[in-house]
Amino acid sequence: MKVEIISIGDELLIGQVVNTNASWMAEELNKAGLAVVHIEAISDDSESIKNALDHAYLRADIILMTGGLGPTKDDITKSVLAEYFNSKLVFHEPSFRQVEQLFKVRNYKVTDVNRRQAEIPDKCIPLHNKNGTAPGMWFEEKGKVYVSMPGVPFEMHALMTYQIIPRLMNQFHLGHIFHKTIMTFGMGESRLAGMIEDVEDNLPTHIKLAYLPQPGIVRLRLTGSGSDKKILETEVCHFVDLIRQKVPALIFGYDDISMEEVVGRQLNEKLKTVATAESCTGGYMAHLITGISGSSDYFKGSIIAYANEVKVRHLGVLQDDLDKHGAVSREVVEQMARGVTQQLGTDYGLATSGIAGPDGGTEEKPVGTVWIALATPNKVISRLLHLGEHRGRNIRISALAALNMLRLELNPV
Amino acid sequence: MKVEIISIGDELLIGQVVNTNASWMAEELNKAGLAVVHIEAISDDSESIKNALDHAYLRADIILMTGGLGPTKDDITKSVLAEYFNSKLVFHEPSFRQVEQLFKVRNYKVTDVNRRQAEIPDKCIPLHNKNGTAPGMWFEEKGKVYVSMPGVPFEMHALMTYQIIPRLMNQFHLGHIFHKTIMTFGMGESRLAGMIEDVEDNLPTHIKLAYLPQPGIVRLRLTGSGSDKKILETEVCHFVDLIRQKVPALIFGYDDISMEEVVGRQLNEKLKTVATAESCTGGYMAHLITGISGSSDYFKGSIIAYANEVKVRHLGVLQDDLDKHGAVSREVVEQMARGVTQQLGTDYGLATSGIAGPDGGTEEKPVGTVWIALATPNKVISRLLHLGEHRGRNIRISALAALNMLRLELNPV
Numbered sequence: 001m002k003v004e005i006i007s008i009g010d011e012l013l014i015g016q017v018v019n020t021n022a023s024w025m026a027e028e029l030n031k032a033g034l035a036v037v038h039i040e041a042i043s044d045d046s047e048s049i050k051n052a053l054d055h056a057y058l059r060a061d062i063i064l065m066t067g068g069l070g071p072t073k074d075d076i077t078k079s080v081l082a083e084y085f086n087s088k089l090v091f092h093e094p095s096f097r098q099v100e101q102l103f104k105v106r107n108y109k110v111t112d113v114n115r116r117q118a119e120i121p122d123k124c125i126p127l128h129n130k131n132g133t134a135p136g137m138w139f140e141e142k143g144k145v146y147v148s149m150p151g152v153p154f155e156m157h158a159l160m161t162y163q164i165i166p167r168l169m170n171q172f173h174l175g176h177i178f179h180k181t182i183m184t185f186g187m188g189e190s191r192l193a194g195m196i197e198d199v200e201d202n203l204p205t206h207i208k209l210a211y212l213p214q215p216g217i218v219r220l221r222l223t224g225s226g227s228d229k230k231i232l233e234t235e236v237c238h239f240v241d242l243i244r245q246k247v248p249a250l251i252f253g254y255d256d257i258s259m260e261e262v263v264g265r266q267l268n269e270k271l272k273t274v275a276t277a278e279s280c281t282g283g284y285m286a287h288l289i290t291g292i293s294g295s296s297d298y299f300k301g302s303i304i305a306y307a308n309e310v311k312v313r314h315l316g317v318l319q320d321d322l323d324k325h326g327a328v329s330r331e332v333v334e335q336m337a338r339g340v341t342q343q344l345g346t347d348y349g350l351a352t353s354g355i356a357g358p359d360g361g362t363e364e365k366p367v368g369t370v371w372i373a374l375a376t377p378n379k380v381i382s383r384l385l386h387l388g389e390h391r392g393r394n395i396r397i398s399a400l401a402a403l404n405m406l407r408l409e410l411n412p413v
Numbered sequence: 414m415k416v417e418i419i420s421i422g423d424e425l426l427i428g429q430v431v432n433t434n435a436s437w438m439a440e441e442l443n444k445a446g447l448a449v450v451h452i453e454a455i456s457d458d459s460e461s462i463k464n465a466l467d468h469a470y471l472r473a474d475i476i477l478m479t480g481g482l483g484p485t486k487d488d489i490t491k492s493v494l495a496e497y498f499n500s501k502l503v504f505h506e507p508s509f510r511q512v513e514q515l516f517k518v519r520n521y522k523v524t525d526v527n528r529r530q531a532e533i534p535d536k537c538i539p540l541h542n543k544n545g546t547a548p549g550m551w552f553e554e555k556g557k558v559y560v561s562m563p564g565v566p567f568e569m570h571a572l573m574t575y576q577i578i579p580r581l582m583n584q585f586h587l588g589h590i591f592h593k594t595i596m597t598f599g600m601g602e603s604r605l606a607g608m609i610e611d612v613e614d615n616l617p618t619h620i621k622l623a624y625l626p627q628p629g630i631v632r633l634r635l636t637g638s639g640s641d642k643k644i645l646e647t648e649v650c651h652f653v654d655l656i657r658q659k660v661p662a663l664i665f666g667y668d669d670i671s672m673e674e675v676v677g678r679q680l681n682e683k684l685k686t687v688a689t690a691e692s693c694t695g696g697y698m699a700h701l702i703t704g705i706s707g708s709s710d711y712f713k714g715s716i717i718a719y720a721n722e723v724k725v726r727h728l729g730v731l732q733d734d735l736d737k738h739g740a741v742s743r744e745v746v747e748q749m750a751r752g753v754t755q756q757l758g759t760d761y762g763l764a765t766s767g768i769a770g771p772d773g774g775t776e777e778k779p780v781g782t783v784w785i786a787l788a789t790p791n792k793v794i795s796r797l798l799h800l801g802e803h804r805g806r807n808i809r810i811s812a813l814a815a816l817n818m819l820r821l822e823l824n825p826v
Contacts (some may be wrong), residue, residue, distance in 0.1 A: 013449045016625060039453065241788075291805065
């Protein structure tokens with residue numbers, strides 16, 4: 001069954017609102033085994049809505065619309081649908097009682113505008129909107145299902161979850177879809193593709209592989225479709241395993257887990273603690289780690305040593321080494337990593353020192369030159385990174401690379 | 414001129430990625446005076462791409478596509494475009510040199526896959542992608558402009574900003590549009606609207622006001638359109654000034670400047686330095702400050718004191734006060750702010766201590782209770798915030814509120 005999502009509203013077309021409704025719906029529909037083939041955002045005028053419905057008819061079996069059901073003048077979806085389906089607007093008593101009840105709770109007065117909200121096309125099945133005043137509307141025409149719902153996220157969520165998805169699953173005999181996402185760090189898309197080419201070339205036609213790159217990270221998503229859920233899962237997991245065997249050290253997790261969450265879980269499991277000493281990442285590593293609720297169990301703190309004097313005074317970096325090798329050097333970053341574990345009394349210490357850019361590069365050390373280090377209870381290891389020109393990207397990749405060093409130390413491949 | 418945006422990629426259709434590219438593009442195009450009439454997300458298969466192009470032709474004058482230009486097998490946009498425009502793929506030397514150069518910096522080996530990335534349809538004008546390996550492609554066919562660019566946001570941003578929007582503005586005769594954005598912090602959209610109601614009610618019809626809320630921040634964008642550029646600018650600036658007079662202390666800057674950039678400029682101007690002592694913000698304040706290139710001129714560093722022992726040992730917080738008042742208290746946050754200025758030898762110190770959530774709240778101090786403090790050369794001031802339940806949002810608003818304290822101290826209204 002193919003689904004099309006039509007998001008109605010000018011606020012989407014001027015970029016004022018990001019279309020999180022559509023991605024939320026797409027994810028929920030996918031989990032239910034319904035494939036979304038098309039998402040579109042259109043203006044809330046009659047012509048655009050009718051055109052979108054005409055086109056959707058050619059592509060999809062199920063057409064889901066959000067937006068344009070509020071009480072104000074620019075919300076015209078309902079009357080357009082009535083016209084499109086040769087239906088007339090009739091007063092729907094239960095929907096009106098729902099408005100009355102909601103307004104009573106909020107101490108609002110019911111107006112004529114609200115009364116009109118309870119008018120629905122006579123050809124539709126009204127769907128109870130437990131979080132708002134406008135009911136959802138379910139139409140069946142020419143073998144297709146059309147559903148219209150409000151664009152307010154928490155009203156839409158409730159309608160999708162309690163009304164629309166259960167009805168769709170009940171009405172259609174659905175095939176199964178199974179996804180597994182492999183999270184890799186440290187290799188670009190094209191080199192990674194070369195390394196797993198054998199596996200990709202041998203994928204059966206009902207299993208697809210997609211590369212989803214982010215700075216430093218490439219997500220590999222395997223999607224299988226078929227009739228037997230059990231067999232499908234086993235098949236997809238078999239190919240996940242083949243990929244894992246090709247690039248075991250690159251894989252830090254599955255299904256959209258973040259690097260900081262993986263490292264946090266490892267530290268929690270082993271009852272170990274970490275601190276960071278940051279120069280070029282400027283607190284971003286600490287920010288990533290503390291983005292995870294519960295991180296106070298394993299994260300004690302950081303010394304962000306942007307100025308060299310802070311490196312010397314608070315991390316014990318030797319002035320001599322700063323003078324001789326510069327702040328962006330193996331010597332300094334290793335002393336930073338060791339220093340922060342001593343100062344904060346942790347098991348592990350991560351450090352960064354580099355030139356994030358866009359300024360500050362030299363011929364010997366161009367922008368993107370970054371040293372990272374990890375101090376463990378019995379050693380310090382360090383790595384030199386050659387990154388690009390983009391400051392924010394350099395900061396992010398450096399932080400992820402340092403966290404990745406700790407990940408590999410805690411669970412060697 | 415009507416614009417259609419086509420976002421290509423299955424990751425959008427399964428809801429794995431939110432289509433922030435489209436909303437960013439829509440906003441930039443609007444600022445340039447180009448109206449987006451349709452946004453759609455489609456699968457990266459040949460049939461879907463061709464159908465989308467056919468339909469877009471009927472709706473728009475300019476068709477902008479993102480996605481499907483990476484080096485791997487699931488990226489097929491380029492060959493589909495070549496076929497659609499009866500064009501053949503030819504090797505483009507300058508694009509290949511760009512790949513070589515990028516890879517040289519990163520110490521990567523150029524592969525056949527990369528060589529293929531430099532092949533482009535012979536009917537297109539290649540657009541230099543300064544942040545990546547795949548060039549943008551500009552086609553002109555049947556009186557319409559079609560542009561294809563990669564889906565990686567920072568590659569797309571650069572192509573749009575430096576290549577595509579200037580070319581579109583040059584090629585089409587666009588009326589004048591003038592924008593001015595007022596950046597406010599610390600008041601919600603509806604209260605703010607009440608305070609500037611008089612000004613809004615008196616706007617002429619060719620000047621529009623939009624409220625663009627973000628966590629903690631509301632951007633007020635005034636957009637005027639007209640034929641005389643000079644008159645238009647004067648008019649818009651007049652209304653900006655009227656709004657400024659209504660809410661002077663809330664305005665931290667104009668035209669999408671960030672709070673951290675404003676504070677950075679102030680510190681630079683006055684030759685003053687700052688350090689941060691962070692508990693609940695966990696390094697995010699330092700990350701914001703160091704996101705600005707050149708921040709080493711005024712930022713010395715931070716002590717991220719997540720554990721109480723770090724607060725005592727490295728910031729001089731009194732154990733007694735921790736025991737008596739708890740870490741989330743006026744006493745502790747003020748000692749943190751004072752402590753970090755002393756430890757790092759700066760003019761100013763910013764501190765945060767709070768319960769970011771979602772766990773850790775108590776009846777007396779629920780999630781969202783945050784103390785912030787500012788130490789100056791002769792005093793310490795602090796404020797108590799009552800925020801919401803959302804961890805990331807609480808961290809961000811706390812950091813901005815602390816920076817805003819410093820802003821108002823450096824330039825009192």
